[in-house]
Amino acid sequence: xxxxxxxxxxxxxxxxxxxxxxxxxxxxxxxxxxxxxxxxxxxxxxxxxxxxxxxxxxxxxxxxxxxxxxxxxxxxxxxxxxxxxxxxxxxxxxxxxxxxxxxxxxxxxxxxxxxxxxxxxxxxxxxxxxxxxxxxxxxxxxxxxxxxxxxxxxxxxxxxxxxxxxxxxxxxxxxxxxxxxxxxxxxxxxxxxxxxxxxxxxxxxxxxxxxxxxxxxxxxxxxxxxxxxxxxxxxxxxxxxxxxxxxxxxxxxxxxxxxxxxxxxxxxxxxxxxxxxxxxxxxxxxxxxxxxxxxxxxxxxxxxxxxxxxxxxxxxxxxxxxxxxxxxxxxxxxxxxxxxxxxxxxxxxxxxxxxxxxxxxxxxxxxxxxxxxxxxxxxxxxxxxxxxxxxxxxxxxxxxxxxxxxxxxxxxxxxxxxxxxxxxxxxxxxxxxxxxxxxxxxxxxxxxxxxxxxxxxxxxxxxxxxxxxxxxxxxxxxxxxxxxxxxxxxxxxxxxxxxxxxxxxxxxxxxxxxxxx
Amino acid sequence: xxxxxxxxxxxxxxxxxxxxxxxxxxxxxxxxxxxxxxxxxxxxxxxxxxxxxxxxxxxxxxxxxxxxxxxxxxxxxxxxxxxxxxxxxxxxxxxxxxxxxxxxxxxxxxxxxxxxxxxxxxxxxxxxxxxxxxxxxxxxxxxxxxxxxxxxxxxxxxxxxxxxxxxxxxxxxxxxxxxxxxxxxxxxxxxxxxxxxxxxxxxxxxxxxxxxxxxxxxxxxxxxxxxxxxxxxxxxxxxxxxxxxxxxxxxxxxxxxxxxxxxxxxxxxxxxxxxxxxxxxxxxxxxxxxxxxxxxxxxxxxxxxxxxxxxxxxxxxxxxxxxxx
Numbered sequence: 001x002x003x004x005x006x007x008x009x010x011x012x013x014x015x016x017x018x019x020x021x022x023x024x025x026x027x028x029x030x031x032x033x034x035x036x037x038x039x040x041x042x043x044x045x046x047x048x049x050x051x052x053x054x055x056x057x058x059x060x061x062x063x064x065x066x067x068x069x070x071x072x073x074x075x076x077x078x079x080x081x082x083x084x085x086x087x088x089x090x091x092x093x094x095x096x097x098x099x100x101x102x103x104x105x106x107x108x109x110x111x112x113x114x115x116x117x118x119x120x121x122x123x124x125x126x127x128x129x130x131x132x133x134x135x136x137x138x139x140x141x142x143x144x145x146x147x148x149x150x151x152x153x154x155x156x157x158x159x160x161x162x163x164x165x166x167x168x169x170x171x172x173x174x175x176x177x178x179x180x181x182x183x184x185x186x187x188x189x190x191x192x193x194x195x196x197x198x199x200x201x202x203x204x205x206x207x208x209x210x211x212x213x214x215x216x217x218x219x220x221x222x223x224x225x226x227x228x229x230x231x232x233x234x235x236x237x238x239x240x241x242x243x244x245x246x247x248x249x250x251x252x253x254x255x256x257x258x259x260x261x262x263x264x265x266x267x268x269x270x271x272x273x274x275x276x277x278x279x280x281x282x283x284x285x286x287x288x289x290x291x292x293x294x295x296x297x298x299x300x301x302x303x304x305x306x307x308x309x310x311x312x313x314x315x316x317x318x319x320x321x322x323x324x325x326x327x328x329x330x331x332x333x334x335x336x337x338x339x340x341x342x343x344x345x346x347x348x349x350x351x352x353x354x355x356x357x358x359x360x361x362x363x364x365x366x367x368x369x370x371x372x373x374x375x376x377x378x379x380x381x382x383x384x385x386x387x388x389x390x391x392x393x394x395x396x397x398x399x400x401x402x403x404x405x406x407x408x409x410x411x412x413x414x415x416x417x418x419x420x421x422x423x424x425x426x427x428x429x430x431x432x433x434x435x436x437x438x439x440x441x442x443x444x445x446x447x448x449x450x451x452x453x454x455x456x457x458x459x460x461x462x463x464x465x466x467x468x469x470x471x472x473x474x475x476x477x478x479x480x481x482x483x484x485x486x487x488x489x490x491x492x493x494x495x496x497x498x499x500x501x502x503x504x505x506x507x508x509x510x511x512x513x514x515x516x517x
Numbered sequence: 518x519x520x521x522x523x524x525x526x527x528x529x530x531x532x533x534x535x536x537x538x539x540x541x542x543x544x545x546x547x548x549x550x551x552x553x554x555x556x557x558x559x560x561x562x563x564x565x566x567x568x569x570x571x572x573x574x575x576x577x578x579x580x581x582x583x584x585x586x587x588x589x590x591x592x593x594x595x596x597x598x599x600x601x602x603x604x605x606x607x608x609x610x611x612x613x614x615x616x617x618x619x620x621x622x623x624x625x626x627x628x629x630x631x632x633x634x635x636x637x638x639x640x641x642x643x644x645x646x647x648x649x650x651x652x653x654x655x656x657x658x659x660x661x662x663x664x665x666x667x668x669x670x671x672x673x674x675x676x677x678x679x680x681x682x683x684x685x686x687x688x689x690x691x692x693x694x695x696x697x698x699x700x701x702x703x704x705x706x707x708x709x710x711x712x713x714x715x716x717x718x719x720x721x722x723x724x725x726x727x728x729x730x731x732x733x734x735x736x737x738x739x740x741x742x743x744x745x746x747x748x749x750x751x752x753x754x755x756x757x758x759x760x761x762x763x764x765x766x767x768x769x770x771x772x773x774x775x776x777x778x779x780x781x782x783x784x785x786x787x788x789x790x791x792x793x794x795x796x797x798x799x800x801x802x803x804x805x806x807x808x809x810x811x812x813x814x815x816x817x818x819x820x821x822x823x824x825x826x827x828x829x830x831x832x833x834x835x836x837x838x839x840x841x842x
Contacts, residue, residue, distance in 0.1 A: 031691070039604050039605065040604065040605055122567070122568040125565060176575070176605065181605070197615070197791065198615065198618075198789075198792070198795060198796070199688060199689075199691070200691045202691075202692070221691050223789075225687075226785075226786045227686075227788075229673075229787070230673070230787055230788070233673055233685045233686070234686060237678055237685060391551075391802065392551075392556065392802055393550060393803075394551050396552075396555045397550045398550075433552075433555060433566075434555065434566075435555070
């Protein structure tokens with residue numbers, strides 16, 4: 001179903017194509033919002049979403065990724081792989097300097113990857129465990145030698161995950177206590193200027209940026225406004241020009257997008273591609289029976305949730321692999337909304353009406369309403385649901401302790417099943433204490449084997465076959481409920497041009513942005 | 518001399534009370550579900566066992582509770598409130614950075630509500646049987662009964678969105694680069710909406726209380742005497758009635774002043790005022806124990822200070838009150 005907003009987005013996409021033909025103008029400062037306030041700005045040390053969003057303009061990775069998730073040059077100009085798929089060689093740009101004037105070289109890459117990230121960064125660590133050695137061949141050439149071919153290697157160099165940090169500042173210091181953390185030094189198009197806690201983070205143009213003419217803007221002000229309604233007002237009365245994803249409540253989005261001179265895009269989400277899921281406790285209670293879990297999938301009206309709660313944005317997924325993930329198996333039987341089928345499955349397993357506890361995600365109104373909708377759907381087929389609301393801390397603890405039956409969550413996909421998807425299903429990823437690993441407690445040796453083989457199979461055709469098999473098993477077992485691939489829109493004034501130019505959206509979009517004023 | 522001894526003894530008691538509060542708060546916070554390391558890891562969206570181990574070790578959360586308590590109390594004794602888990606900044610720095618904004622906001626609201634409340638209440642008492650008196654009381658009732666957040670939102674819609682007279686949020690215009698007087702004016706403009714919103718509720722209470730206690734005082738014999746002496750009604754109202762009606766208002770003002778640090782969470786959130794209330798709310802959400810304890814400490818200290826100040830003011834307002842009586 002095409003909603004008016006979806007049409008507006010298509011129109012905005014067309015406008016964006018036109019914009020490329022225009023001559024960019026220099027100057028101007030963009031006012032935007034960061035929500036919540038980030039804990040710090042040193043990427044690599046902190047990887048949460050608000051830090052990525054602001055600091056993605058200060059720091060850079062070796063590569064960036066298009067909205068189709070194709071690698072594009074950033075600090076690395078070009079790259080090649082050996083025939084056995086084990087050695088990747090990156091050729092770095094030669095005219096790059098850090099914000100303090102020191103040159104950026106291969107030594108920085110080796111330090112960032114081999115020392116800094118290995119110690120501090122769990123996301124990078126997941127990739128680095130496949131890396132045997134990292135060597136600087138000369139000042140501008142780096143070779144990564146892998147233990148075995150690793151399919152998603154080339155997609156893991158995004159700035160937020162695999163940030164390049166300055167060796168001359170961090171080497172030999174206690175990284176977390178380094179004085180420089182208060183004044184981050186990167187290679188990016190914008191430099192850190194000022195952080196007035198609780199009010200604003202200000203970045204200014206990097207005059208010495210290596211790309212000719214970039215950036216066009218003089219700076220970016222990230223306003224910190226804790227209340228959702230006040231953030232909407234800030235856009236309405238013209239104080240801010242860009243509302244990145246998640247900054248206003250969903251019910252405000254249709255109203256704001258109808259304003260004059262307002263454009264909206266769903267692009268810029270492709271790399272993270274947040275996937276909303278329903279954790280189902282595979283260990284005990286009715287949810288331990290796969291027929292119950294299948295029944296939940298048939299009972300939920302996911303189209304309704306998308307159209308009503310999420311303003312028609314996002315995609316209803318077929319199964320465990322989101323649409324932006326590679327190697328999707330399109331032959332799977334979809335879980336359509338089919339309450340009758342759900343009731344049959346419940347009868348077949350002999351469900352006795354035992355109460356199941358549902359934990360909504362404490363991230364605002366939309367999630368609360370969504371939990372209510374799911375509860376309603378489940379009650380319709382005879383499942384007895386009790387909602388247990390918590391705050392963020394309680395939610396983390398309950399999931400980490402596996403103290404739940406059903407629970408909402410959303411996880412990033414990171415462009416490749418081996419990075420963002422397998423972690424939810426691998427049995428060695430069952431570890432108490434974290435709400436982001438295999439929380440549901442799913443154990444299937446065949447699935448483990450297929451995922452592990454697929455991560456390191458070479459070339460891609462072999463990976464595809466393995467991933468297609470694993471998706472069939474998951475579709476049958478339903479370890480978790482697949483709710484929705486979230487469509488987080490970026491709302492902005494139409495005279496902000498070239499805002500979203502990559503698969504990470506505003507996280508580095510201000511590099512190319514300019515103001516037509 | 519008498520005052521000096523009084524203050525000394527009160528300060529000694531205050532230190533004991535503060536110490537008990539520190540210990541009580543420490544255990545209270547430990548009882549909240551949710552481990553700070555898990556929340557920090559959760560915020561990062563990706564985690565492994567190593568990451569959790571590093572965090573727990575760094576914050577000393579792997580230590581037994583009594584060790585953590587000892588570390589904390591001995592730290593506070595030297596004004597070291599520890600590090601904020603989430604922001605990696607000393608707690609004292611964070612609090613001192615935010616405290617001025619809160620004091621400016623709540624202080625303005627305090628003065629505004631007290632002055633306007635007493636004036637409106639006196640007027641209402643003087644016009645007790647006239648329509649103008651009823652109008653004041655009706656308004657006071659409305660402000661007393663209306664939820665603060667709603668008033669705040671409506672004020673923004675009216676004055677910022679429609680009329681565009683006043684800024685909707687923040688403490689100053691970002692990027693304007695004002696200095697000196699221009700900066701003060703800019704902050705003043707940003708202060709109007711939040712301070713008024715925050716003041717309305719207490720102003721309504723002061724109005725109602727002033728009127729009630731003035732009407733009560735007006736029935737007293739000494740007022741009749743004053744009237745019999747032929748003093749003008751205005752002088753009677755001010756010198757004899759109002760002065761005697763002030764005591765309950767001082768009590769209430771002391772309570773309000775004590776709430777200054779933590780009492781503005783809602784207003785600070787809606788108006789994006791960079792104060793302590795917001796910091797406290799965020800710290801709670803993040804289970805940022807050290808920061809939360811630090812803010813509790815400062816709020817408690819302020820409550821105690823204002824209790825002492827209130828006692829002293831009582832004595833000034835009514836010399837009959839003495840130590841021990």
